[in-house]
Structure formats: C-alpha cells, structure tokens
Amino acid sequence: MQTAVKVKTLTLVQAITDGLDTMLQEKEEVILLGEDIGKNGGVFRATDKLQDKYGEDRVIDTPLSEAGFVGAGIGMAVNGFLPIIEIQFLGFIYPAYEQIVTHASRLRMRTMGHFTVPMVIRAPYGAGVRAPEIHCDSTEAIFTHMPGIKVVCPSNPYDAKGLLIAAIEDPDPVLFLEPMRLYRSVRDEVPDGKYTVEIGKAKKRMEGEHVTLIAWGAMIPEVMEAAKAVKEKGINCEVIDLLTLFPIDKDMIAESVQKTGRTVVVHEAHATGGLGNDILAIINDTSFLYQKAPVERVTGFDAPVPYFGFEDHYLPTPERIKHAIEKVIKF
Amino acid sequence: MMENQFPIRQIIDVNGKIALPEYKEKMTAELAKKFYKQMIRIRTFDRKAISLQRQGRIGTYAPFEGQEAAQVGSAMALAEGDWMFPTYRDHGAAIVFGHSLSKVLLFWNGRNEGCIPPKGKNIFPPGIPIATQIPHAAGAAYAERKRGSTSAAIAYFGDGATSEGDFHEGVNFASVMRAPVVFFNQNNQFAISVPISKQMNSKTIAQKALAYDIPGIRIDGNDVFTAYFETLQALERARNGGGPTLIEAVTWRYGAHTTSDDPAKYRDQVENVKRREEDDPIIRVERWLKNEGLYDESWATTVKEEAITEVEEAVKEMEAFPKADPADIFDHVFAEPTWQIAKQKKEYFDLIGGEI
Numbered sequence: 036m037q038t039a040v041k042v043k044t045l046t047l048v049q050a051i052t053d054g055l056d057t058m059l060q061e062k063e064e065v066i067l068l069g070e071d072i073g074k075n076g077g078v079f080r081a082t083d084k085l086q087d088k089y090g091e092d093r094v095i096d097t098p099l100s101e102a103g104f105v106g107a108g109i110g111m112a113v114n115g116f117l118p119i120i121e122i123q124f125l126g127f128i129y130p131a132y133e134q135i136v137t138h139a140s141r142l143r144m145r146t147m148g149h150f151t152v153p154m155v156i157r158a159p160y161g162a163g164v165r166a167p168e169i170h171c172d173s174t175e176a177i178f179t180h181m182p183g184i185k186v187v188c189p190s191n192p193y194d195a196k197g198l199l200i201a202a203i204e205d206p207d208p209v210l211f212l213e214p215m216r217l218y219r220s221v222r223d224e225v226p227d228g229k230y231t232v233e234i235g236k237a238k239k240r241m242e243g244e245h246v247t248l249i250a251w252g253a254m255i256p257e258v259m260e261a262a263k264a265v266k267e268k269g270i271n272c273e274v275i276d277l278l279t280l281f282p283i284d285k286d287m288i289a290e291s292v293q294k295t296g297r298t299v300v301v302h303e304a305h306a307t308g309g310l311g312n313d314i315l316a317i318i319n320d321t322s323f324l325y326q327k328a329p330v331e332r333v334t335g336f337d338a339p340v341p342y343f344g345f346e347d348h349y350l351p352t353p354e355r356i357k358h359a360i361e362k363v364i365k366f
Numbered sequence: 367m368m369e370n371q372f373p374i375r376q377i378i379d380v381n382g383k384i385a386l387p388e389y390k391e392k393m394t395a396e397l398a399k400k401f402y403k404q405m406i407r408i409r410t411f412d413r414k415a416i417s418l419q420r421q422g423r424i425g426t427y428a429p430f431e432g433q434e435a436a437q438v439g440s441a442m443a444l445a446e447g448d449w450m451f452p453t454y455r456d457h458g459a460a461i462v463f464g465h466s467l468s469k470v471l472l473f474w475n476g477r478n479e480g481c482i483p484p485k486g487k488n489i490f491p492p493g494i495p496i497a498t499q500i501p502h503a504a505g506a507a508y509a510e511r512k513r514g515s516t517s518a519a520i521a522y523f524g525d526g527a528t529s530e531g532d533f534h535e536g537v538n539f540a541s542v543m544r545a546p547v548v549f550f551n552q553n554n555q556f557a558i559s560v561p562i563s564k565q566m567n568s569k570t571i572a573q574k575a576l577a578y579d580i581p582g583i584r585i586d587g588n589d590v591f592t593a594y595f596e597t598l599q600a601l602e603r604a605r606n607g608g609g610p611t612l613i614e615a616v617t618w619r620y621g622a623h624t625t626s627d628d629p630a631k632y633r634d635q636v637e638n639v640k641r642r643e644e645d646d647p648i649i650r651v652e653r654w655l656k657n658e659g660l661y662d663e664s665w666a667t668t669v670k671e672e673a674i675t676e677v678e679e680a681v682k683e684m685e686a687f688p689k690a691d692p693a694d695i696f697d698h699v700f701a702e703p704t705w706q707i708a709k710q711k712k713e714y715f716d717l718i719g720g721e722i
C-alpha cells in the first residue's frame with residue numbers, strides 16, 4: 036500500500052514559498068538573500084513568513100545593490116552555502132549581469148571544476164499586469180545565450196515548486212524565472228515536502244497531431260486558449276510547455292514536430308535574438324525533412340517593452356496565435 | 367562621530383520658529399508664500415493620484431506626501447535651463463520645476479507621452495532602476511560645463527540608492543570632472559521595507575561625500591527654507607566651477623512606498639501618525655507664517671481651492687487624452703525603423719485591420 040502524500044492547494048507564488056520553506060528545512064546551507072524579502076516577505080510575498088520561521092541569519096534583507104548581493108552570493112556559494120537570491124523584478128537584474136555572466140557562469144570552467152557556483156537566482160518577469168516600465172522585461176535570451184547558467188520557467192504551481200527544488204539541488208547556477216502574471220491566477224494541488232521536476236525536460240499540456248505549439252511561462256494560458264479555439268475548427272494542437280529554457284528538451288520538440296510537421300513558437304520576448312530562433316534551429320537540425328510549413332513565431336516586437344498603456348498591443352494574444360496556427364495549416 | 371561632523375541644518379524648527387537668525391532677511395513673505403503654495407499644489411496632486419489609482423483610473427503610483435519641503439525647496443532653487451533628473455517619487459519636484467500635471471498623470475497611467483517635458487524644460491523621465499539617473503546628471507552637468515554655460519543639474523535619489531554602484535560611480539565622475547551637479551538625496555529612512563540601519567553601516571548619507579572630497583551637507587528635509595537655501599548655495603558653487611555637492615535631506619514618507627505596498631508589514635504605523643502630527647512640512651511653514659503674522663486664512667483657502675481646480679483640470683486632460691496608438695510602439699525605437707520593426711508593424715496592423 037502506498038503512503039498517501041499530503042497535498043495542499045496553492046497558487047504559483049505560494050508553491051514557490053513552499054519550495055523555499057521545504058529546502059530551508061532540508062538543508063542548513065540554504066540561505067535567502069534579496070531586497071525586502073525578510074520582514075516584508077518580498078514585494079510579491081514569495082518569502083512570506085520565512086524570516087519569522089528561519090531567522091534573520093538565513094532570510095536576509097540585503098542592501099539595495101544587485102551587483103553586490105549577487106557577487107556576494109557567488110562568494111558564499113563557493114564557500115559552502117546554497118544561496119537563493121531574489122531579484123525584485125527581472126528588469127532590475129542588469130546591475131548584476133556582469134557578476135552572472137563573467138563569474139557565476141564561468142567559474143567552473145575557469146577553474147576546471149575546482150570552484151563551482153550552486154546558486155539560484157529567482158526573478159519575476161513579464162508584462163501584462165499593468166506594472167510600471169522596466170518591471171515587465173522578459174529577457175531570458177540574454178541568459179540562455181551565456182554558457183554556464185541554466186534557465187528555467189514554470190507555468191503552474193506544481194512545476195514551480197518541483198523545478199525550484201531541482202534548481203536548488205543543481206550543482207550549477209540556475210536562473211529561475213517566475214511568471215508574475217500567473218502568480219495568483221491559478222491554484223493547483225501541490226504535494227507536501229520534497230519532490231523535483233527535472234531540469235531539461237519539457238511537458239505536453241495538450242496532445243494533438245496537426246500543429247505543435249511551443250511556449251513557456253506566462254504564454255501557456257494564451258497558447259491553451261488559442262489551441263482550444265482552433266479545436267472547434269477541427270485543428271488539433273499539441274502544446275509543449277518548455278519549462279527549461281536552457282538546456283532545451285530537444286527530444287520532445289523533435290518527436291512532436293516530426294509528427295505534426297507544423298510549428299508555432301510563442302514568446303513575449305523580442306523576436307530578434309529570441310529563444311524562438313534556437314527552437315527553430317533545433318527543428319532544422321532534427322526534423323527538417325518532416326516539415327510541411329515554415330515555422331511561425333509569435334513574439335513581442337523588436338521594441339523595448341512599452342509602458343502598460345500599450346502592453347495589450349505588445350503581448351502575443353490568443354488572436355495572434357490563432358492567426359499563426361491558421362497560417363501554418365494553410366501553407 | 368559622523369552625526370556630529372554632519373549636523374542637521376535647520377533654518378526654521380518644528381514650531382515654525384527661526385533657528386538660524388542670519389537667514390531672517392532673506393526669508394521674505396513672498397518666498398514663504400510661494401513655498402506654501404507649491405507644497406499645497408503638489409500635496410493636492412499626490413492625494414488625488416492615490417485616489418485615482420484606487421479607482422483604477424491610473425496604474426500603480428508612488429506617493430511623496432511628507433517629502434514636500436525637500437522637493438519644493440530644492441526645485442525652486444533651480445534656474446531656467448538647469449537639468450532635473452527625478453526618480454519615480456520626485457514628480458512633486460518636477461511639477462514645481464514646470465512639468466505638466468496631466469503629463470505626470472499620463473506617465474502613471476502607462477503612457478510614454480508622460481515622459482515628454484514641456485518645451486524648454488530639461489526634465490528627464492523618472493529614474494525607475496534605482497540610482498541609474500545619477501551618472502546621467504553628472505554627464506549632463508559636465509556637458510554644460512564643457513560648453514561654458516552656467517547651467518547646472520540636480521539628481522534626486524533615495525537612501526537606498528546610495529547602495530548601488532551607479533551612485534558611487536556618478537558622484538566620483540562628477541567629482542573628478544568638477545561637474546556642476548547637486549546630488550540631492552531624500553533620506554526618508556526606508557527603501558521600501560528596509561530601514562536605513564540595514565541599508566548601510568554609515569550613520570549619515572552626507573558623510574559619503576568625504577570619500578569623493580566634495581561638500582556633504584545634512585539638512586532637515588522637512589524645512590523648506592533649508593532645502594531651498596542649501597540647494598541654492600550648492601548650485602551657485604557648481605555654476606562657479608566649484609564642482610558637485612551632496613545634500614542629504616532627512617525626511618519621512620507618510621504613505622506607502624507605492625499603492626501596491628503595505629507599510630504596516632514593516633514599520634510602526636503609530637510612529638508614522640506621530641511624525642505626521644508633529645512634523646508635517648506644510649504645517650511647519652504655516653506655523654512660521656502665523657508666527658510672522660503673515661498667515662491669512664482666506665488666502666490659504668484660495669491657495670487650496672486653486673490647487674484643487676488645477677489638479678481637476680489635469681485629470682480631465684489626462685482622461686481626454688487619445689487612446690494609445692500601437693504605431694507608437696514601433697515608431698520611436700530608432701530615428702529610422704529597421705526592417706524588422708517595419709515588418710512587424712505591417713503584420714500587426716494587417717492583423718488588427720488598422721491604417722499604418
């Protein structure tokens with residue numbers, strides 16, 4: 036007889052809190068750093084009550100300096116701790132960009148494995164919540180481009196917790212992107228205690244044989260809506276939720292696009308240099324001869340994310356996705 | 367002890383009594399009434415903005431109530447042609463320097479149009495990533511100096527901002543280049559929830575000037591007279607080739623960090639109420655005016671009514687503004703759109719059936 040695992044019904048942000056709580060409990064070396072994460076519990080309450088539970092020594096309100104506390108996190112990681120750093124919004128990570136791309140991501144290579152950086156950087160990302168400017172960036176591709184750091188992004192509470200725990204246990208630096216727009220939009224059953232969702236593995240959210248839709252994070256609900264809408268017209272979509280943006284699950288992509296021969300990639304980041312292009316390259320490398328239509332990309336435009344008065348125009352919508360689906364079908 | 371080395375300067379005290387008699391002559395009724403009027407104006411604006419946010423008529427908003435003396439005093443010291451680099455909390459200063467109220471509201475309603483200052487006003491868009499505007503101010507000021515003009519710049523920033531590299535790099539640059547800039551810090555003692563005692567080990571912010579060998583001045587940020595005269599003096603030094611100054615205005619925000627923040631989570635709200643009761647910067651000027659026999663009830667009522675009318679007009683203007691035009695997403699990225707943008711714009715307009 037199996038012992039029943041207790042489950043709780045949590046929002047995505049609560050699942051993250053639960054994951055942090057689980058790992059603070061499990062490993063003494065886990066330490067949380069960031070702006071307003073202690074007494075305030077984080078501006079999104081992702082670290083709610085964790086300072087009360089684990090103390091000011093483990094849940095630390097840092098000075099307002101991303102380069103400072105990400106750099107210090109690297110120092111702590113090489114010296115026995117497992118830092119989990121919160122960047123308040125992805126758009127404020129840039130002061131720490133140097134520390135991430137010239138140090139966190141390279142230290143293993145520079146020292147041939149002598150020094151390593153088992154660190155997690157969490158950052159809410161994305162538009163669609165009427166937030167002020169710069170709070171809405173989705174710049175995952177400038178990190179997936181840099182070798183030496185993994186990038187993950189969940190779209191539901193279950194995966195959020197499991198992927199976070201996997202990121203904490205990963206021996207290398209991981210950027211954990213949190214879709215702000217989905218923080219409280221869905222509730223899901225989340226098991227108590229520790230479990231992991233494997234880094235590097237995508238998941239199918241819908242099975243279908245006509246078109247493969249590939250997306251992640253906050254774009255998943257948009258893609259699902261489009262997929263449901265075209266189903267009424269007899270078009271069966273297969274929806275792949277990538278979960279890991281680096282390293283991408285190329286096997287699942289290949290398996291699906293070889294079946295469908297038609298693909299639409301959706302991301303809210305800019306088109307140029309966006310991850311959609313890497314996905315295109317994977318399709319090209321693995322499944323060229325199976326393609327029945329050119330891959331369509333539905334993305335944010337090659338413009339800075341505009342102020343929220345314009346964001347409904349900027350963000351991919353089910354309407355734009357449907358249009359792309361019809362295009363690959365009609366080709 | 368740094369607190370002793372950088373004492374808080376104060377021209378009028380909490381009771382509206384003169385603390386530095388040498389300023390007596392310069393403190394004209396006209397000046398004091400201008401201060402009062404501007405402070406009422408921006409407070410009226412601030413309160414209205416909060417209520418607009420609550421009604422969903424604008425987005426998230428960062429209030430500055432409590433910091434009016436610092437913003438009005440410093441902004442009134444500026445001259446035409448000077449440059450202002452505000453943060454998201456300094457639109458009070460921007461309005462005093464001549465920004466349009468309806469444009470400021472537009473900014474908070476998610477429209478880029480809100481970043482365009484009125485003609486001839488060198489007001490930068492609010493600095494959103496903390497401290498990033500500080501080097502800009504150093505550079506704009508340096509450009510004025512290179513050109514041989516006497517214009518200067520002012521950079522606003524909070525206590526938390528002094529932890530960022532950009533603060534130190536900007537101040538150092540200005541110091542080395544003797545750029546005519548005033549670094550005007552509003553130390554409201556919190557960076558969102560983080561109190562200054564956790565932000566820095568330094569006892570003052572003014573002392574950070576020592577490292578760059580520039581004047582560091584600590585003032586009572588709730589005394590509009592001090593904010594005005596100290597900024598004026600720093601600007602004068604800057605215009606005369608004396609380089610930058612760091613001013614720390616010690617103050618307090620009465621409200622939340624932004625409309626999405628709940629200060630009860632991290633600070634003693636009883637203390638907050640007490641501070642407001644004891645040391646409201648507007649009440650302080652009012653007390654001074656009364657002590658000097660310059661306060662006239664009907665004049666004050668008129669000032670308040672005029673402020674309400676002006677703000678209501680601005681709200682109407684903001685709400686009558688044309689809807690966001692998606693073309694604006696594409697048209698201002700470069701002087702000439704690159705092919706990518708041109709293509710994306712065409713595809714998008716084809717989809718929504720709009721005219722390019």
Ligand SMILES: Cc1ncc(C[n+]2csc(CCOP(=O)(O)OP(=O)(O)O)c2C)c(N)n1
Nearest residue numbers: 127455494495496524525526527556557558
């Ligand atoms: C680089 C960067 N990191 C984090 C933030 C999020 N944030 C917005 S305001 C703020 C606190 C700023 O405090 P302070 O400088 O004291 O200014 P105040 O808000 O008190 O006026 C933080 C952390 C940001 N805007 N930019």
Ligand SMILES: [Mg+2]
Nearest residue numbers: 524525556557
């Ligand atoms: Mg502050």
